Structures are given as structure tokens and as C-alpha cells.
Amino acid sequence: MNLIKPFDPWNSKLCTCPKKFSLSPYTGCSHLCLYCYASSYIKNFFLPREKKNFLERLKKEIRKLPKGSYISMANSSDPYLALEKKLKLTQKTLEILKEFDLKIMIVTKSSLILRDINLLKEFKNIVIAISITTLKDSLAKRLEKLAPLPKERLNAIEKLAKHFKVVCRLDPLIYPLNTHHIKEIVKELKNRGTSQIITSTYKAKPDNFKRMLSEFPEYKDLWIKLYMKEGEKICGYRYLPQSLRRKIIQEVREIVLREKLEFSSCREGFSDLNTEICDGSGFFKD
Numbered sequence: 001m002n003l004i005k006p007f008d009p010w011n012s013k014l015c016t017c018p019k020k021f022s023l024s025p026y027t028g029c030s031h032l033c034l035y036c037y038a039s040s041y042i043k044n045f046f047l048p049r050e051k052k053n054f055l056e057r058l059k060k061e062i063r064k065l066p067k068g069s070y071i072s073m074a075n076s077s078d079p080y081l082a083l084e085k086k087l088k089l090t091q092k093t094l095e096i097l098k099e100f101d102l103k104i105m106i107v108t109k110s111s112l113i114l115r116d117i118n119l120l121k122e123f124k125n126i127v128i129a130i131s132i133t134t135l136k137d138s139l140a141k142r143l144e145k146l147a148p149l150p151k152e153r154l155n156a157i158e159k160l161a162k163h164f165k166v167v168c169r170l171d172p173l174i175y176p177l178n179t180h181h182i183k184e185i186v187k188e189l190k191n192r193g194t195s196q197i198i199t200s201t202y203k204a205k206p207d208n209f210k211r212m213l214s215e216f217p218e219y220k221d222l223w224i225k226l227y228m229k230e231g232e233k234i235c236g237y238r239y240l241p242q243s244l245r246r247k248i249i250q251e252v253r254e255i256v257l258r259e260k261l262e263f264s265s266c267r268e269g270f271s272d273l274n275t276e277i278c279d280g281s282g283f284f285k286d
Contacts, residue, residue, distance in 0.1 A: 003051065004061050007072060012235050014267040016278045020105075021065070024074030025054050025089035030082040031109055031147035034212050035172050037237070038076040040205040048083050055092055062100060070103040070281060080110035082146070091116055098122045103284045105129060107169070109144065111152040114159055121163055127283050128160050129198070131169040134178045135185055142215055143174075154192050161193025167280035168194045171266065172202035173248055175226070175240060177216065186255050196262035196280050199252050201245050203237035203267075246270055 007022045008015045028048035029036070039045035051057075065071075073079045079090040094116060097104060106113065106120075107129040113120075120126060130153055134140050137149045160166050168189045173179050186197060204212075204227045213220045227238045239245060249265045253273050256263040262276035276282040 002061060003054065003057050004065065004071065007075065012267060014234065014269050016271050016274075018070065018277060018279070018281055020070040020072050020279075020281070022073075022075045023058075023071050023093070024051075024077040024079065025087075025093055026050055026074070026077045026079075026081060026083060029077045031078060032145040033109075033147065034143055034145075034215055035174065035202050035208050037203060037205050037208060040207050042076065048077065048081055050083070050087055050089055054089060055096070058093060058096060062096060065100070065102070067101040068103065070105070070284070071097070072105040072107060072279070074107060078108050078110060079106060080108045080112040084110075084112060091119065094119050094123075103127075103281070105279065105281060107131065109147045109153065111148045111156040114156055117160065117163065125285050126164060127280050128164050128166045129169055129280050130157050130160075130166060131171065132185070132189070133170075133172065133174075134181065135188060136181075139178065154188065157189065157194060158192040161195075165195050165280075165283035166193055167196040167198055167262075167283070169198045169266075170252070171198070171200040173199060173252070174202045174212075175244065175248060176222075177219065179248055179251075182252050183255050186252075186259055186261070190259045190261055194261065195283060196264065196276055197252070197256045198264050198266055198278065198280060199249065200266040200268055201240055201248060203239055204231075205237060209238070242269075249273060 004021050004023050007020045026048050028045045030048050084090050104126045109131045132153050135150050140150050157166050226240055230241045232239050249268055249270050253263045264274040264276055264278040
């Protein structure tokens with residue numbers, strides 16, 4: 001099985017990403033995000049491990065890619081999870097990738113990326129995406145139990161934005177848990193140097209929905225009503241009702257545009273609201 005794979009193997013009808021490849025040195029993730037969807041299809045997801053013979057296989061596969069290929073690191077894991085501090089596989093991967101003519105997107109929740117800032121500067125075509133769900137440490141500790149705190153990610157954005165285009169994945173939007181603080185979050189992200197906000201609503205899978213209900217029992221009745229009774233099933237996920245989803249996404253869009261940032265939504269079916277390519281790759285150099 002190849003390490004470098006075409007993105008979106010499910011061919012989701014709501015995916016508007018350009019053609020790209022996905023790459024991760026690790027299987028699984030240590031952030032323990034309650035809302036994680038990947039835990040539904042990756043065995044022992046919260047027990048991350050390195051991929052077997054990763055560097056040797058990568059050196060062979062990377063030579064087969066066409067020049068200018070777009071690689072996203074990483075989509076079902078995090079290139080800067082806790083294990084990276086010890087193994088440094090992401091760092092070693094970047095040392096290999098920098099020798100090729102590629103477009104690189106780094107997607108992470110971790111401030112550990114700052115360790116590699118000088119290495120990242122050696123890339124000709126790179127965009128950084130930092131994910132954030134809330135500015136409140138107390139809420140983040142419940143939602144993303146072992147991920148770096150929001151203040152650490154904001155610090156990373158500020159330092160990275162001095163050298164790279166940084167986009168922020170403001171997701172998932174969990175109604176009404178974190179949807180009434182959007183204005184505050186967007187303003188802070190702009191102040192730190194973010195160029196684009198990418199957002200999406202929480203999509204329920206059986207395992208992550210169980211975790212969410214257990215941690216936030218006060219929303220149990222509302223979420224069962226919205227997701228299981230009134231919501232819709234799309235590509236194996238339970239979505240909020242379309243009218244509510246569009247209302248939430250439009251509200252975020254209005255706030256983002258007032259701050260004069262680019263906006264996009266991810267897998268919502270509302271591409272008409274986007275002002276830039278949905279995944280932030282519009283900032284790659286031609």
C-alpha cells in the first residue's frame with residue numbers, strides 16, 4: 001500500500017478540493033479530539049504509531065510524483081502529534097520533500113511546528129493550516145484533551161505568519177457549543193496574521209457522537225434532535241439540517257469578510273459562499 005495517496009478516497013460529492021495527495025508518517029493521533037471522524041475507520045486510532053519502513057518507502061515513492069504535485073500533510077492524523085517529539089519523522093520527511101518541486105500544505109493543531117520553522121523556510125511553495133475550535137482553554141481541554149491549548153496555537157500562527165501564508169481551519173463548528181464566539185475568534189486570528197478562514201460544522205459518526213454526548217450531556221437532547229431526527233445523512237455522516245448549517249456558515253462568512261479575510265467552507269455543499277479555494281491552496285505560488 002502506498003504512503004502517498006490521492007486525497008478523498010471516498011469521492012465525496014461535497015468535496016471541492018483540487019487534486020492533491022495525502023501523506024502522513026503516522027497512523028492515528030494522540031490529540032484525543034472528541035469529535036474526530038477518523039477514529040471511526042482507523043483501528044486503535046488514539047494509539048498512534050509510525051508507519052512501517054516509512055522513510056525508505058517515501059524515498060522511493062516521492063520520485064514517481066509529477067513535478068508540482070500538491071501534497072497535504074496530514075489529513076487523518078497530525079504531522080506534529082506527541083510522538084513526533086521523539087521520532088522526528090515529520091522533520092525527516094520535510095528534509096526529503098524539500099529536494100523536490102512540490103506544493104506542500106501542512107495541517108496541524110500543534111505548536112510543535114515551530115521547531116521546524118527554519119526547515120520550512122527552505123520550501124519554495126508551502127502553506128500552513130492551523131486548526132482551532134475555540135479560544136477558551138477550558139473548553140479546548142474538554143474537546144481536544146491532549147492537543148496544544150488555543151493560546152499555543154495562536155502563538156504559532158503569529159510566528160509562522162511572518163514567513164508563510166497561514167490559513168486557519170475554524171472547525172468543527174459545534175452548534176451551539178462554540179458558535180456564539182465566532183466574532184471574537186475571527187478577530188483574534190486576523191490579529192495573529194491569518195489570511196483565510198476555512199470552516200465546517202461538526203459531522204456525527206456513531207463513535208464520536210457517543211463521546212460528545214458523554215462529555216456534554218447538557219446538549220444530549222438537542223443534538224439527538226438536530227442530528228438524528230431533523231438532520232440528514234450524507235456519505236456516512238450525520239449532518240445538521242441544511243437550513244441551520246447554511247445559516248451558521250453564512251454568519252461566519254459575514255464576520256470573516258468584515259475582517260477582510262478570505263473565506264471558505266469545507267464539505268458543506270455551499271461552495272457559492274467561498275471567496276477562495278476551499279483548502280487554502282489558492283495561496284500557492286503559480
